[in-house]
Amino acid sequence: MSEPHGHISRGARLIELLPVFAALVLHAVAHGRWLVCAPAMVVMLWAVLAGVRLDYTPARLLLAGALGFAVGVVMLGVSVPPTAPFPPSIFGPVCGALVGLCVLCGLGRNRYYAWTYACLLVALSMRVRALPGMAWVLGAVVLSVLLVAFVEGGFLRTGLRGAVGFGVFTVLLVGLALLLARTVAASEGLLMDAVYRMTSGTGSGGGAEFQSQVDIRSISRIPRGSERALLVVSGARPERLRMRVFDAFDGERWTTSAALAKERLTLPSGGAGEERLLALTVLAPLGAWLPAPAGMRGVDGARPEVQGGWVMKGEGLEGTALVLHASPEERLPPEAAPGESLTTLPEELKAELRPLAEALTGKALTAREKAEALETYFHHHFEYSLDVNLKGEGSPLAVLVREKRAAYCTYFASAMAALLRTQGVPTRVVGGFAPEERNTLTGATLVRERDAHAWVEVYLADEGRFVAFDPTPWRSRDEALGLTQGPPGLLGNVVGAVGTFFRKLGAALRYHPMDQLRAVGSSPVFWALLTAGALWRWWRGRRTGGRVKAGRGALDTRDAKLAAAYARYLRTLKRRAGLVPAPSETDDELLSRLRAARGDAVADVAAEFLAHYREARYRGGPAGPARWTELVERLEAVLRLPVTDRRSSGPTPSPASTGSGPGSPRADRP
Known part of the structure; x- marks a missing residue:
């Protein structure tokens, strides 16, 4: 033991x-x-x-x-x-x-x-x-x-x-x-x-489930958003990336109505010089939806389907580099006023929330004023938390608003939308991303899983379009998600840029390997590097051809463990004593240099190893790998000792350690 x-x-x-x-x-x-x-x-x-x-x-x-x-x-x-x-x-x-x-x-x-x-x-x-x-x-x-x-x-x-x-x-x-x-x-x-999921037996409201509906529960918990990168956006950082629009609410969950899902829209075109370009690469699967800012006008590299609510649906976009054409401002196109469906609520919930909404909106008259009043109220009186407990008297949303309970973005957005609906203001909930991590060195924004977000869109009759409002208290949100540290410095931006490059390359190779191989094969840079490498190998082979052939010939041994032991012996001499054998130098000559440089105690240990090595290499002696390893370890140990201690340590060399003079065979040098 x-x-x-x-x-x-x-x-x-x-x-x-x-x-x-x-x-x-x-x-x-x-x-x-x-x-x-x-x-x-x-x-x-x-x-x-x-x-x-x-x-x-x-x-x-x-x-x-x-x-x-x-x-x-x-x-x-x-x-x-x-x-x-x-x-x-x-x-x-x-x-x-x-x-x-x-x-x-x-x-x-x-x-x-x-x-x-x-x-x-x-x-x-x-x-x-x-x-x-x-x-x-x-x-x-x-x-x-x-x-x-x-x-x-x-x-x-x-x-x-x-x-x-x-x-x-x-x-x-x-x-x-x-x-x-x-x-x-x-x-x-x-x-x-x-x-x-394993312990509760239900979904957590994230991933694919979040894309299809938003549940409102009395008790809920979501995991702290992970650092997994989902998108890379190059250009001016978008304020929000929209993915899904939820316009139907039954008091417990938000879903997309059948009418909105069936609606098909055409992206508006803009005049010359009135659009901005965003390069977007999808790094990980996001379902069938393409995140995009409000005011989209076109997409290069894909042909997504534009559905009701100006959301875009596209399949197989992972690893694809896209170019988004958008308006200079993140504003949705004008559209006709929605019907009564965007002001409906269950009667019991409406009766419970209407007094709260009237008290909070005060003297606000227009839809914009009411939305701004509620947005300010949530910003100033609420805290963000990933653990939600809305048990109490009444519906969860009423408990949230009345008792100022802590919650996360989907609850704040749901509460604000429901309060506005009691006032006859057409409102819907939108899910997507609110990216924050922008690299000032490259201008690229990395969108991570933690950036998933929900907000509301209110129809303003004076503008004839839906306008975004965000009731989430951002200060406490950043604290809850651990995002309060300042922007990275130059070194952090350089590291981030390198990481983003390899993420994009990895996504392209994973989802579109053949496209990447074709791109590499058609690149003149690739062929130039390949030619340069071949010429370098040819030149190096001519320059050192004789020595390489001699060295390869010396490697001819059937005992891999013996060759490995000898290779370790040479590495020990190189690392601990700074001795590297010349191409024409014998083991005995190298041993003489070791004796002169490190003394007899060290050289005697090396000589004993060589004796056992030669016995096994040329005569099939009984020594095995354990003995070779022990001798090399002893050599390493004695080389670590101070010079004064070496002279009094070390074994007595065996007779075979002296070799056979200048004519002794040269050992393998892997």
């Missing part, structure tokens, strides 16, 4: 495990999981001081993960459930499994594996908001990695190249933790939505 570890000092092993300790502390502080993390740290500390090392095997890895998972399950019943972006019943066992994997890999000296699992644990732990001291503990993770580099890794001896290499590794490690944390945040809405 375990064996004393004599090649690496206890202090070096402790330093090597510092990133794991820091990750465990961060998780314990963030989620109060000291009963899980503290025993794990004690076990690792005891194992290091006792010189114990666990052998790493896949079976033990699975066992450690299963044991940690089981401990996480048990902890749910004996401690406070951890705070997480998804249910504790999932989060607790998963984090327990990660703790078990960290411990096993740390005790087996598989430090990169241990650091990877620690990185995952850090990413999940960082999802706790407003955690005091989180930055300090995260900084301890970074500093511990750097300390490993300086003290245990011989960082100072590797020079500028080693400094740059380890700097890149550290940036990648920290970046991976931040990226994973962001990924968890991006998937939070989808994950919570799935859990909500």
Whole structure:
């Protein structure tokens, strides 16, 4: 099970495990999981001081993960459930499994594996908001990695190249933790939505269901909008993108009437110089509807069907780059006054809401004045919340307005539309997106799932058209959705631009792969790069042809494990001693250079490895992969020691380690 570890000092092993300790502390502080993390740290500390090392095997890895998972399950019943972006019943066992994997890999000296699992644990732990001291503990993770580099890794001896290499590794490690944390945040809405559906047995009012109807319930909860990107719009940022219009309300749900769904319209044309162009790319499926601003005049790249309410329907638009022609102002075209259907309500609801509407609209006379009065009222007296509880005396909308309960956009829009209908004002509810994330560097606006929104459109007789009003209190909405941070700086815009480019490319390759292949095949840039690459390969082959052929001939060996052991031996000499064999240099000549540069203790270990290697390579000796690995690890260990300690360590070389002089065979150099 375990064996004393004599090649690496206890202090070096402790330093090597510092990133794991820091990750465990961060998780314990963030989620109060000291009963899980503290025993794990004690076990690792005891194992290091006792010189114990666990052998790493896949079976033990699975066992450690299963044991940690089981401990996480048990902890749910004996401690406070951890705070997480998804249910504790999932989060607790998963984090327990990660703790078990960290411990096993740390005790087996598989430090990169241990650091990877620690990185995952850090990413999940960082999802706790407003955690005091989180930055300090995260900084301890970074500093511990750097300390490993300086003290245990011989960082100072590797020079500028080693400094740059380890700097890149550290940036990648920290970046991976931040990226994973962001990924968890991006998937939070989808994950919570799935859990909500499984536990409630009903839809949450999002996705395809939201596109067909809007339900008004006494109690409702929607997941926090995810970061999943749906659209990219280039050009002036539209204020709203319309998708569906709901004109029928039965007191519990808004739907699209059959008359409006059957109506077919023709987009108006505009004069020269009186339109703006928007480039739009659909990144993900949105059903059969094309989001577009009010005042559309045409679409290049598709032929959507224009239905009643000036909404556009189109199939298979994912991954397609479209050009939208729209009016300079987001205004719907003029149309005839609607019938009485847009002022109807169930009689009981109308009787309940009419006194509230009259009190709130006051002396307002026109439809515009009444709409503005209600819009202002909702802005100033309500708070946005993803959790809605409208239980009380009367209908949910009456409870909302009368008691100023917190709600989200569909409730505010429904309440405002119903109040206006009691006053004889034709009103409907509209669903779509209110995009906010604009990249000032590229002018592109990224529309995410969290930007889904609902508002009202009121028919104003003096204009002869429907006009948008939005009762949602935006300040508290941004706070509830975590959108209160300021605009990104230059670096953030650059990163965003690169991400948007790859999103568009990925959508095009996913939904229209053949079109992209044809576009690449017909591109002169592609053929120019292909020709340049071929010429470079030909020139390099002529320049180094002799050496390449000789090197390939030396690789002729049937034992892949033996070749891998020798390749690791050469990498160790390169990384730890800075020695790279010349094309015509023998192993004995390289060994002489190593002896001159690092002393007899190091060279003796290398000579012993070469002796076993030659015995297995040329005579079929009994030594196996375990022995080769042990010798290479011993070489790595002795190269880490200070120069003064090397002279008193190292094994006595075997007689075969001296080789056969200048004529000795040259070993493989993968």
